[in-house]
Amino acid sequence: MSGTRRRFFHDAAVFGAGLFGLNETLRAGTLEEGLQSPRQNENGRHHSPYGSKGPHPAKENSLAREHALPMATPDLTDLPYEMDGAVKVFHLVAEPVKRKIAPFKTIDAWGYNGSCPGPTIQVQQGDRVRVVFENRLPESTSLHWHGLEIPIEQDGVPYISQKPVAPGGKYIYEFTVHQEGTFFYHAHSAMQEMMGLIGFFVAHPETTHNPRVDHDYGLILQEWAVLPSNTVPNTASMEFNWLTFNGVSAPMTTPLIARLGSRVRLRILNLGMDHHPVHLHGHQFVVTGTEGGRAPESTWYPMNTVLVGVAQARVVEFEAKYPGAWMIHCHLPHHMMNSMMDLLRDRQIQTADQTEEKAVGQMMSLAKSVPFEHVHPSPVAANAEKVPGFPQDAFMEMGMDEVVEKPETYGLPKNWSAGMMGMMTMVRVLPEKEYDEILARKKAGAQTGHHHES
Numbered sequence: 001m002s003g004t005r006r007r008f009f010h011d012a013a014v015f016g017a018g019l020f021g022l023n024e025t026l027r028a029g030t031l032e033e034g035l036q037s038p039r040q041n042e043n044g045r046h047h048s049p050y051g052s053k054g055p056h057p058a059k060e061n062s063l064a065r066e067h068a069l070p071m072a073t074p075d076l077t078d079l080p081y082e083m084d085g086a087v088k089v090f091h092l093v094a095e096p097v098k099r100k101i102a103p104f105k106t107i108d109a110w111g112y113n114g115s116c117p118g119p120t121i122q123v124q125q126g127d128r129v130r131v132v133f134e135n136r137l138p139e140s141t142s143l144h145w146h147g148l149e150i151p152i153e154q155d156g157v158p159y160i161s162q163k164p165v166a167p168g169g170k171y172i173y174e175f176t177v178h179q180e181g182t183f184f185y186h187a188h189s190a191m192q193e194m195m196g197l198i199g200f201f202v203a204h205p206e207t208t209h210n211p212r213v214d215h216d217y218g219l220i221l222q223e224w225a226v227l228p229s230n231t232v233p234n235t236a237s238m239e240f241n242w243l244t245f246n247g248v249s250a251p252m253t254t255p256l257i258a259r260l261g262s263r264v265r266l267r268i269l270n271l272g273m274d275h276h277p278v279h280l281h282g283h284q285f286v287v288t289g290t291e292g293g294r295a296p297e298s299t300w301y302p303m304n305t306v307l308v309g310v311a312q313a314r315v316v317e318f319e320a321k322y323p324g325a326w327m328i329h330c331h332l333p334h335h336m337m338n339s340m341m342d343l344l345r346d347r348q349i350q351t352a353d354q355t356e357e358k359a360v361g362q363m364m365s366l367a368k369s370v371p372f373e374h375v376h377p378s379p380v381a382a383n384a385e386k387v388p389g390f391p392q393d394a395f396m397e398m399g400m401d402e403v404v405e406k407p408e409t410y411g412l413p414k415n416w417s418a419g420m421m422g423m424m425t426m427v428r429v430l431p432e433k434e435y436d437e438i439l440a441r442k443k444a445g446a447q448t449g450h451h452h453e454s
């Protein structure tokens, strides 16, 4: 019997009871149901943004598994699993996927189980995991488990650790997850990665991290080069015109909801061609982990922008202290836009001789094709067209509140969507009443099966 198998059986014996307890927690599934009120959390003690000092009380450790809070990935779903004895069994299918990345733009990406990025896999540290993988792509592929310390046969590199999985073929991956942290799975082929073959693989720790968080959110950063009137990303391009969080560009990104006074964890994962400086408004955070797992508290220091490099994950935590709708976005200026080429069509950006009439006319014809009421809420000067450099942002803003309406956008100010573009979302820090109102709307939407097409 191999060391891994021995460890697995040992772990299964020790943690068996807790393991099944967690299944229930994860299956119950929604963030809200697993959410503790901040006031109940840790006996009402206020968290320092740098965490509390000293070890957990022993009884908290024994309860840790019951309290594991699943990560929520807005605009994506979790991959369900079934138990085969003590093994968590997941089914993952690589296939072409149509992904609406903006109300007026649907692309032909590749993904898993009808989703791009793929559905989120969540396990518990110590779990034995089996992934039954099927390839429905028109070419060979494989699955790499990025950051996981697993046997070489499970590493998913074509010809080095396994034969490529041919179209129509299957492959079974199985390993024990001895680490905790924010990992990911992806095809181990450069162009396929750029077509969208990536997803979260989160391993929750055996002992809940201290301080506990009340909300745990994940964002996958991707960039796409899709020409106007085209739907297939050009994976050879070095210039990107569409930037997405979890497969959608703002304002389609679903706002993250946080209760005022709660502690929020945000896991940001990047697998593209660019590094992204992700900035949070109005709050300082600390980096509590990387793609390698939890970072020691002695390394935490205050920041509000974290550079997420290619193939990296950054985990940040903050106290949601100030009510409001606070932007979270990549701060590269061209990553805070949606494709202007789709909007401008034949009109190139010019440094002079640009009339408002022409610009507005072109935006109107795009808006009519969606269709949504096209709103440019910000005024421009009467002599604007005589000023060299005009326009810059004047016609970029496109209010489309109704088109992207969902429970999480309830109560935002009119035209909130006008300046939301590209790699951008927001954390809405909400007092009790507003927070509960949105939860109620989400629940009502789930019960009636009504989803806003956005």
Ligand SMILES: [Cu+2]
Pocket (backbone or CB within 6 Å): 274, 275, 276, 277, 330, 331, 332, 335, 423
């Ligand atoms: Cu960026």
